[in-house]
Amino acid sequence: MQTVIVNGQEIEIGATDRLNGIQAARRVGVEIPHYCWHPGLSVVASCRMCLVETGTRDKATGKITMVPKLVPACQTPAVDGSVFVTDSDIVKASRARVEEALLIDHPIDCPICDKAGECLLQDYHFEHGQAQRRADIKPFTSRRREVGPTVSLFVDRCVMCTRCVRFTREVSGTSELMVINRGSKEEIDSFPGFPLDNKLAGNVVDLCPVGALGDKDFLYQQRVWFLENQPNVCGGCSTGCSISTEFHQDTVYRLKPRENPHINKWWICDDGRYGWHHLHDPARILSAARSESVSPSNGSEKSPEWSDVVVALRKDLGVAIGPSGKLGVSVSPMLTLEEAWMLCTLAREIDPGAMLAVGYVPSIGSDETFPGGFMIRAEKCPNRLGVEQIVAMFDPSVRSWNDLVSSASNGEITAAWISGGYPFPWIDQTTADAFHTMSCLVVQDLFDSPLTKKAHWRLPSVGFAERAGTWINASHRAQGFSWAIRPPAGVWPEGRLFWNMLGRKGLYDPGVIRREFATGSAALSALFDDIPAHGIDLRISQLASST
Amino acid sequence: MSDFQPVLLAGIGITDSFTRASYEERGGYAALRQTLTEKKPTDVIDIIKASGLRGRGGAGFPTGLKWTFLPKDHPGPIYLCINADESEPGTFNNRILMEEDPHQVLEGTILSAYATRATTAYIYLRYEYPASWDRMQSAIDECYAAGYLGNKILGSSFSLNIYLHRGAAAYICGEETGLIESLEGKRAWPRIKPPFPAVEGLFHKPTVVNNIETVACVAQIVRRGVDWFRSIGVPSDPANPRDPGSYGPKLYCLSGHVNRPGCYEAPLGITVRELIDRFGGGVWKNRKAKAAIPGGISMGILTEAEFDTPLDFSGPGKVGCLGLGTAAVVVLDETVSMIDFLYNSCRFFAHESCGQCTPCREGTSWSLRMIERIRAGKGRIKDLDLLLEIGTTIGMMPGTTICGLADGAGWPIKNTIKKFRDECEDYVKRTNPTGWMVNEPVPALAIVNGH
Numbered sequence: 001m002q003t004v005i006v007n008g009q010e011i012e013i014g015a016t017d018r019l020n021g022i023q024a025a026r027r028v029g030v031e032i033p034h035y036c037w038h039p040g041l042s043v044v045a046s047c048r049m050c051l052v053e054t055g056t057r058d059k060a061t062g063k064i065t066m067v068p069k070l071v072p073a074c075q076t077p078a079v080d081g082s083v084f085v086t087d088s089d090i091v092k093a094s095r096a097r098v099e100e101a102l103l104i105d106h107p108i109d110c111p112i113c114d115k116a117g118e119c120l121l122q123d124y125h126f127e128h129g130q131a132q133r134r135a136d137i138k139p140f141t142s143r144r145r146e147v148g149p150t151v152s153l154f155v156d157r158c159v160m161c162t163r164c165v166r167f168t169r170e171v172s173g174t175s176e177l178m179v180i181n182r183g184s185k186e187e188i189d190s191f192p193g194f195p196l197d198n199k200l201a202g203n204v205v206d207l208c209p210v211g212a213l214g215d216k217d218f219l220y221q222q223r224v225w226f227l228e229n230q231p232n233v234c235g236g237c238s239t240g241c242s243i244s245t246e247f248h249q250d251t252v253y254r255l256k257p258r259e260n261p262h263i264n265k266w267w268i269c270d271d272g273r274y275g276w277h278h279l280h281d282p283a284r285i286l287s288a289a290r291s292e293s294v295s296p297s298n299g300s301e302k303s304p305e306w307s308d309v310v311v312a313l314r315k316d317l318g319v320a321i322g323p324s325g326k327l328g329v330s331v332s333p334m335l336t337l338e339e340a341w342m343l344c345t346l347a348r349e350i351d352p353g354a355m356l357a358v359g360y361v362p363s364i365g366s367d368e369t370f371p372g373g374f375m376i377r378a379e380k381c382p383n384r385l386g387v388e389q390i391v392a393m394f395d396p397s398v399r400s401w402n403d404l405v406s407s408a409s410n411g412e413i414t415a416a417w418i419s420g421g422y423p424f425p426w427i428d429q430t431t432a433d434a435f436h437t438m439s440c441l442v443v444q445d446l447f448d449s450p451l452t453k454k455a456h457w458r459l460p461s462v463g464f465a466e467r468a469g470t471w472i473n474a475s476h477r478a479q480g481f482s483w484a485i486r487p488p489a490g491v492w493p494e495g496r497l498f499w500n501m502l503g504r505k506g507l508y509d510p511g512v513i514r515r516e517f518a519t520g521s522a523a524l525s526a527l528f529d530d531i532p533a534h535g536i537d538l539r540i541s542q543l544a545s546s547t
Numbered sequence: 548m549s550d551f552q553p554v555l556l557a558g559i560g561i562t563d564s565f566t567r568a569s570y571e572e573r574g575g576y577a578a579l580r581q582t583l584t585e586k587k588p589t590d591v592i593d594i595i596k597a598s599g600l601r602g603r604g605g606a607g608f609p610t611g612l613k614w615t616f617l618p619k620d621h622p623g624p625i626y627l628c629i630n631a632d633e634s635e636p637g638t639f640n641n642r643i644l645m646e647e648d649p650h651q652v653l654e655g656t657i658l659s660a661y662a663t664r665a666t667t668a669y670i671y672l673r674y675e676y677p678a679s680w681d682r683m684q685s686a687i688d689e690c691y692a693a694g695y696l697g698n699k700i701l702g703s704s705f706s707l708n709i710y711l712h713r714g715a716a717a718y719i720c721g722e723e724t725g726l727i728e729s730l731e732g733k734r735a736w737p738r739i740k741p742p743f744p745a746v747e748g749l750f751h752k753p754t755v756v757n758n759i760e761t762v763a764c765v766a767q768i769v770r771r772g773v774d775w776f777r778s779i780g781v782p783s784d785p786a787n788p789r790d791p792g793s794y795g796p797k798l799y800c801l802s803g804h805v806n807r808p809g810c811y812e813a814p815l816g817i818t819v820r821e822l823i824d825r826f827g828g829g830v831w832k833n834r835k836a837k838a839a840i841p842g843g844i845s846m847g848i849l850t851e852a853e854f855d856t857p858l859d860f861s862g863p864g865k866v867g868c869l870g871l872g873t874a875a876v877v878v879l880d881e882t883v884s885m886i887d888f889l890y891n892s893c894r895f896f897a898h899e900s901c902g903q904c905t906p907c908r909e910g911t912s913w914s915l916r917m918i919e920r921i922r923a924g925k926g927r928i929k930d931l932d933l934l935l936e937i938g939t940t941i942g943m944m945p946g947t948t949i950c951g952l953a954d955g956a957g958w959p960i961k962n963t964i965k966k967f968r969d970e971c972e973d974y975v976k977r978t979n980p981t982g983w984m985v986n987e988p989v990p991a992l993a994i995v996n997g998h
Contacts, residue, residue, distance in 0.1 A: 046903040069946030101909035184912030186902040
């Protein structure tokens, strides 16, 4: 057992904990201000904001010997007997001086700065700075420089913490950013001819403690204090990064990584970061529609009420199957476990012999790994493993999308329900033609496709920020999340539709569904309890239950 | 002292002193031959430890002790870096050694490498020394030809390659970890310590960084013995058990307002006054001296009354300066304005600050801009207090920076303002008769350029 003393308070840290002063102090609720230190990057100890007094306590005598100068907490390991003093006058004076120094050349253009409201320079100045400006440096500029296609640098706001430079060297491995010039004239810049253009580039904006790096996608779109955020999971690929969806009045403005040591650490890729625009795409399918071939038009183009859809869908499918037909259902890997389970249950209610298949699994290129360990997966859906588990509960043979397409071509099935939810075009004309003979085709998707053109029932789908439920990523980690924004008016999320079609009362509650299938599946039994914020590794819990 | 004969500079003035032939004629490389056949590396370390040699680069750290910090039984490689990035204003003794007697430096380098078991040595040469570059490179070539360098030197099992690396003219490259970063091809931002270079230095391997003059001393100590070295200089202070003493000859760089500026060899402990009178031929133009820099501007400044301070490793510290530094003595005569001196020194450090640590980057630049305003006739007494605050709060000693550059920037500021406060106040009052007493913060932020 190791004891660390922070401001006279003793804390115990584990024998294997490798903490620095900042992390140790955090354990007792003491915040040591810092700019350059970041847990995911190397330590440079250059901003000098985290200077504290340190010392060691002799184990035998209990005598504390202090170091006769200030030291950076980020660089000082907290080991047995370490003493940190973070609130002495000398520490406070030092912080005030660093704040003063950082503001000497800073434009102080907070009113037009996107970072205002979540800026460490603002926060620390308020907490640790001096009330009066003593430096009399008058003119300053506020230069903007494009360092890459997605990121702008506001040169004079920079405090030279070099987090962005270290990120491109250590995590993305692309090294586009560097420091040019020397002394107080130094600036961040990209190498000539090598703009900041990599798939992790957006992270430098999150890393920037001040308003120096701006995300062009978010720039001047919304004041940060209007943003609410909801813990969410990125649906862009099967890595399933933990994210925060930041929104205001049902409009998403940006996505930020949410720290998860098991999946994405502190990062997300740009595909995911900017992968929310489809939510507000005007081309989205925004209402349920029933084509004439199933029900001859009575001249009304009005989309049906959802309460009617719930009834009519069941009826149409029942009629289409008749005594000898068969229903085929594609369970999209974009759906949550709960939605997938309800869809399967529903399909078996309508046709006890219904063929269940895992929906189309999009794959683009190959997996990309970065020097910092971050991985972008080729599989561009969040829940293939999860949907496979759910489908296996109903049919151990776990058919694939291709199986379903050939069953449709050879007439094995006579009606089909294709759940989609893909934010990009995914099906070509030839594949869609396989469903030509369906007597009832239900297609549920975000956008029109060759398949929706053939559909008897075209139903809207929702995006990741509008869903609630659980996804299982490629590393078998299950993460639960709730919806961040409401879907556009007139759109029912899949979960709500299935819930109502199953005749459940009240509002769709993913927790109720999750506990139901967790009881019925050994593989998913760990999901019976609430899922922690960082998710739960199903392989570990499976091992635990089998031993 | 009058019978002191130069040793390190013994070759100066001899025709073709920079050639191997001349150096060998003067007894050069005999010690190397003897050491490689008769002594173990640890013997050399013991000799240097016993001699009390302290690093000549500025910090005065005992060289033999530094060598013992290398990990024992390390599989290698261990690197030896010779710091020839001589950038401290007023310092030029390394240049003299490299230009006039490069083989003395090389013999010392080879001996130091032998002692530290380094098989690769880099000489990090200041960009502004083209003549040193030429002389050192031809000397290295001569050594390879004569078998003093390369594989199995002089038939022993010891091999060494020396590479001459030319810097790109930055003061910070003289800081040992800045030098290492620069050698690795990076921006010369000093590293945080620990780990110290002896544990993890160049290319993450144990590394020793020694100064040119230090290795020249190593060559002479190995040739002439410990007793010779310890017979020169100032013994350790018996009252201070932590004082390792200041032994051996030292190359003093005398410049500024003296009649005969130059590089002079004298025993450690000579006073500024002796240096000016005996070597420099007195203050020029029959003027009086006003002040002197004891060892490069980063060491602070001595008033004329403090000229009897012995220039050994602990002398300048007794009169409020940082230390001996590089022993570059710059003499200022009575006509010099201390505000101008301050301006010059602030400009240097603002220009040379690497920009890594906030207090140094902004402090040096702020102090320069403050001095510029004072010189423009808009100074305030309050500015002197602000300057003093900057001077005392930036640096490795108060703990606000990674390396010692900021300490160096601070010492001339605090020394000048403390020792010449009256003159500074007079200057401010004289040049700004209406505004010197203003105490309110100057309003800032006149113009905002939107983007």
